[in-house]
Amino acid sequence: MKDHAQPRDLDGNPVSPGLPMAMLAEITHRCPLACPYCSNPVELTRAQAELPAEDWARVFREAADLGVLQVHVSGGEPGARRDLAQIVTSAREAGLYVNLITSGIGITRDRLQELDRAGVDHVQLSLQGIRPDMADRISGHPGSWDKKMGFAGWVTEIGFPLTINAVVHRQNMDRLPDMIDLAETLGARRIEVATVQFHGWADLNRAALMPTGDQAAAARRIVNEARIRLRGRMVIDYVPADHHAIYPKACMGGWGSTGLNVAPDGTVLPCHAAQSITWMKFENVKDRALSDIWHMSDSFNAFRGTAWMSEPCRSCDRKTVDFGGCRCQAMALAGDARATDPVCSKSPLRARVVARAEEDAASDTADLIYRRMKKGG
Amino acid sequence: MDPLIAPDQIPYLPRGVRLAHDRVRGIRVLQAPERAMQLDAVGDAILSELDGRRSMAAIATRLAQRYNAPARQIAADLSDFLTGLVERRMVFVKDAP
Numbered sequence: 001m002k003d004h005a006q007p008r009d010l011d012g013n014p015v016s017p018g019l020p021m022a023m024l025a026e027i028t029h030r031c032p033l034a035c036p037y038c039s040n041p042v043e044l045t046r047a048q049a050e051l052p053a054e055d056w057a058r059v060f061r062e063a064a065d066l067g068v069l070q071v072h073v074s075g076g077e078p079g080a081r082r083d084l085a086q087i088v089t090s091a092r093e094a095g096l097y098v099n100l101i102t103s104g105i106g107i108t109r110d111r112l113q114e115l116d117r118a119g120v121d122h123v124q125l126s127l128q129g130i131r132p133d134m135a136d137r138i139s140g141h142p143g144s145w146d147k148k149m150g151f152a153g154w155v156t157e158i159g160f161p162l163t164i165n166a167v168v169h170r171q172n173m174d175r176l177p178d179m180i181d182l183a184e185t186l187g188a189r190r191i192e193v194a195t196v197q198f199h200g201w202a203d204l205n206r207a208a209l210m211p212t213g214d215q216a217a218a219a220r221r222i223v224n225e226a227r228i229r230l231r232g233r234m235v236i237d238y239v240p241a242d243h244h245a246i247y248p249k250a251c252m253g254g255w256g257s258t259g260l261n262v263a264p265d266g267t268v269l270p271c272h273a274a275q276s277i278t279w280m281k282f283e284n285v286k287d288r289a290l291s292d293i294w295h296m297s298d299s300f301n302a303f304r305g306t307a308w309m310s311e312p313c314r315s316c317d318r319k320t321v322d323f324g325g326c327r328c329q330a331m332a333l334a335g336d337a338r339a340t341d342p343v344c345s346k347s348p349l350r351a352r353v354v355a356r357a358e359e360d361a362a363s364d365t366a367d368l369i370y371r372r373m374k375k376g377g
Numbered sequence: 378m379d380p381l382i383a384p385d386q387i388p389y390l391p392r393g394v395r396l397a398h399d400r401v402r403g404i405r406v407l408q409a410p411e412r413a414m415q416l417d418a419v420g421d422a423i424l425s426e427l428d429g430r431r432s433m434a435a436i437a438t439r440l441a442q443r444y445n446a447p448a449r450q451i452a453a454d455l456s457d458f459l460t461g462l463v464e465r466r467m468v469f470v471k472d473a474p
Contacts, residue, residue, distance in 0.1 A: 067402060069397075097397075160392070161410050
């Protein structure tokens, strides 16, 4: 007899869900920027389909009851929602620590003060490049650099802890030392240096953005040196170029293990790119309680534990270290979400992945396909 | 590890870092930008002593009395623990006035 209360992976093996620590709340896909590596899906959600603030308040309460301690309020640009302060207030009332992840565009000084009163704990500001030419070209938004620098000044003036989120790729990676210096000058406590992950929009721009092997090696060296120099002054978190790594990254610390993502329309995802696994069905907070989705949904249970793995993961002593890598990358590169992440040196597809990355890195194109909502519809 | 705080300096939790109770797991945590760190009883006791006025040396003395432990050992452990958090920018340090 089938036990319906027992969570099972996609092969029917029993799994034991833990509790989530963090929730990414993508409250809108609207954004004044058009970064060609945006982590939002290529099919963007329109304003009319966005969850109202009351629904977010309920989701935050359910998340806190489920064990979530921190919410990352993101988008799109969260400032595109006029009711952002109300959303932040409800997250704090639920007992969550609120990280605001923003481009800094479209949030005035007055609004930032309102967000201070609403209880934002920490501000994370994205950086597309150093100086107006690069920052404005990558973001597709003339004037973005000046606006960001003004915004960073207000963040410091109000006193929020500041993290700079620098996304790096072939076109701006050589300026990494300047990005680190800038973060320090702005008074940031942390800088996240994240190499573009080639999903969704970024996958459309592989030839223009793929870093070279030399760049990836140099970035590693620069980060290591800066960590020593800045010890006690600024933290550097680094997401390396995994196409150049030996082992895949432990995506999300394991599928459905510590985090969840709620999309603008209320769809609940194990990671922000999960909808690239096109055969998988995802639940919505409008239909089901968040804890029920976390503990019992097929999507969250699909890749929990290690029993679903096949070789070479199954017999690998790293299977509880990197959990087979990224399921979305397996889907994108192997055409099979269950496969070993093809960037792993043990994957039979590894040689092909590296060859393709090298080919893209050697491309001389700098042309970008910008992230935009489709017209009409 | 090289200490990032001297005995006469004052450690404190900066804005955006706070002690909290995790009611679901029944543990104490240190909430910080993008990070929630689980605290054991010792870590919780140390961080509860940070009031923005006491020096690290004063905190060591208080903890040594409360736990009836050798002050030298407490001072060394305290310095290591706080240095780890200063490295992560979860504890700030200021000089005594």
